[in-house]
Amino acid sequence: MKRPRKGELSHHWALDPETTFLNHGSFGATPSVILEEQSRFRTLMENDPVRFFEREYLDLWDEARRTLSEFLSADINGMTFVSNATQGVNTVLRSLQLQPGDEIIVPDHSYQACWNAIDYVTERSGAKTVVVEIPFRVGSPQDVIDIIMGAVTDRTVLALIDTVTSPTGMRMPFEELTAQLQSRGVDVLLDAAHGPGIVPLNLSLLAPAYCTGNCHKWLCSPKGSAFLHIREDRKHLIRPLNISHGFSYEGEAQEKFEFEFAWPGTQDPSAWMCIPKAIEYLGELVEGGWPRIMERNHTLAIEGRNIICEALGTTPPFPDSMVSALAAVEIPTDGEVGPMSLEGDPFHNFLLDEYGIQVPVMPWRHHGVRYIRISAQLYNHVDEYRYLAKALSESL
Ligand SMILES: Cc1ncc(COP(=O)(O)O)c(C=O)c1O
Structure with missing residues (x-):
């Protein structure tokens, strides 16, 4: 045919x-030029891995963080990288000290892996997962807002809100939801797996307590490039999944935050380093x-x-x-x-x-x-x- x-x-x-x-949605797809950029970083790393990690790595990490923060209008001091949105969601959930009876809201369009992570932390702490049923066929964003806000109780501590849902491809009214939930004292964990490059995002205006998102989807950077942004007043609550060298660092709080997240142990960081090039390259493809x-x-x-x-x-x-x-x-x-x-x-x-x-x-x-x-x-x-x-x- x-x-x-x-x-x-x-x-x-x-x-x-x-x-x-x-199916760009599942894993993204990366332009050849960006893959070449990734090879360039890998070659730099393999020319002398020790020199790379001692002398080049942190500046490159920082530059990628800065560019992404500018793109998302985010506070750079709360920005860090993870390998994927699943890891970002787990990092937040597994750091929180939940109390028995605490409730976490998860709409029933949410990505199953993230929903599972909520079940994992609520089951182990005696907290409760509150699944909010939202029909696929809805008349307006307001319908979704009304249903989710109707599930808030005085025990609700957190809500997982997607920017765009995975199984149902629904652009959630996440801006309004974030504002309304947080004004009721419910922290929002914004799942922006389909976030950068598919919907406009201004994290300073939105100010979710937590936002994780993939760059390897709609920014088309290489796989393994994702971010976690934590609002200033919540940074002390969150630790990376890997407790590593930064844990025993005794310096200033911001330095410790950066050290803890920048060094999860040895890994290939080249995907993160390609984020600036991906933003620039794709942005120039279209007038x-x-x-x-x-x-x-x-x-x-x-x-x-x-x-x-x-x-x-x-x-x-x-x-x-x-x-x-x-x-x-x-x-x-x-x-x-x-x-x-x-x-x-x-x-x-x-x-x-x-x-x-x-x-x-x-x-x-x-x-x-x-x-x-x-x-x-x-x-x-x-x-x-x-x-x-x-x-x-x-x-x-
Ligand atoms: C809404 C949503 N959240 C989380 C994820 C997980 O992304 P990753 O596999 O990069 O962790 C996806 C993946 O498609 C998703 O669509």
Whole structure:
């Protein structure tokens, strides 16, 4: 079958020309130039690993932190790196001293790994996970706000709020939620795994107690580049997952914070170091820079969503304003919906094997539904969603 056209910027990526890649959302995809930059850092490190870690590492770490903080309008003193958003969420949750009866809110669109981390810490401390049920089909962001705020009690200490949800591709009204929850005394742990580069983020204005996010998704930096930002008044509560050399450091508090997070033990830090280049390089690919990239991907995701809704004989589940560059729709399912597996849903595998389409199909047992989720990134073209629609019409 003739492959659909790709976006005109697709040559910047090393994606397989034989695959229609509609899943930027799961692991991102990194342009070749950024991968070359990562090789350059690795070569620098391997030329003399001791010199690299003693003399070059901290400046590079700091420069990456500074650039990302500027991009997110964040206080650099609260910014640090982690390997992925799962680690950022775990770092916060496993640091907090929960009391029996404390409640943590988790909406039922949340990423299962992060939800599991909440269950882990509430189970071990006698606290309670409060799962907030939010329908997939909602009329407005206000519906979501009302449901979540309705779950707050005087025992609520924390809420996990996504910027954009994973299984359902819903852009959450996270700005309003953060403001309202925190004004009720509930700290927000903002899961911005789909954050930088997909939705505008101003961490100084939002001021969540905690925010973790991936750069390896929508900023397209190499895998393993993620951040954790902790608000000044909460920094004393949080320790890195790895207790390392910084723990016994006796200097000033900010220096200790940086030492503890900058040295989790020996590892390859090159992915973090590529964040500045990724921000600069992608930002220059499109006139208008990042605001225009986000707008362009949003428009394409809506177009793609309309095309597949038509093929599936369904309607868009929520307003366009609640879509970012990810969009999900239910697909017909017979029988019970089981948990997600590492091997992938059979229909996802079918689309890849028979049509060469890489698109996630997510069984979401909390809703009893399977969702198919498209992504829109600069390398995509609207023809690719038409091709998916044809495959769906032929096979469902
Ligand atoms: C909403 C959300 N949170 C957390 C994660 C975890 O990201 P990572 O696998 O990089 O830790 C994802 C991954 O897709 C996600 O979509």
